[in-house]
Amino acid sequence: xxxxVISKHLQMLATDSRWSVYLGSEKLFYFVDxxxxxxxxxxxxxxxxxxxxxxxxxxxRDWFLTPILNLNKLPAVERVNPNGDTESIVISLVYRxxxxxxxxxxxxxxxxxxxxxxxxx
Numbered sequence: 001x002x003x004x005v006i007s008k009h010l011q012m013l014a015t016d017s018r019w020s021v022y023l024g025s026e027k028l029f030y031f032v033d034x035x036x037x038x039x040x041x042x043x044x045x046x047x048x049x050x051x052x053x054x055x056x057x058x059x060x061r062d063w064f065l066t067p068i069l070n071l072n073k074l075p076a077v078e079r080v081n082p083n084g085d086t087e088s089i090v091i092s093l094v095y096r097x098x099x100x101x102x103x104x105x106x107x108x109x110x111x112x113x114x115x116x117x118x119x120x121x
Contacts, residue, residue, distance in 0.1 A: 002039060002051035006092060006116040011099045013049050015039045041065055046096045051120035052089035052106070055079065060091055077105045090118040 005014040050057045059075040078088040090106030109117045
């Protein structure tokens with residue numbers, strides 16, 4: 001479960017550190033905070049902010065933190081898990097100076113020109 005905020009007005013990005021997993025066989029949700037696995041990564045020119053599948057987020061973090069970005073080969077935003085279910089992410093690449101979204105995938109709720117909100121469960 002994640003909530004992401006891109007505030008253009010405040011020139012700020014925010015995300016929580018909570019990870020969750022649903023074990024359907026036990027009908028239980030497990031929540032873990034402060035795992036050290038961040039859903040945001042930053043460089044001098046901008047940042048990515050993510051929600052959703054951890055494996056896809058890791059691929060995006062690895063890509064984004066390489067010394068030279070290959071903009072012609074972006075990581076996947078969806079994958080099929082071993083059970084045959086589709087997993088996905090919500091992601092934005094944001095330029096730091098203008099808080100301008102350069103790339104985005106997934107559902108966002110816009111609050112005018114001031115902010116964007118996204119979430120995953």
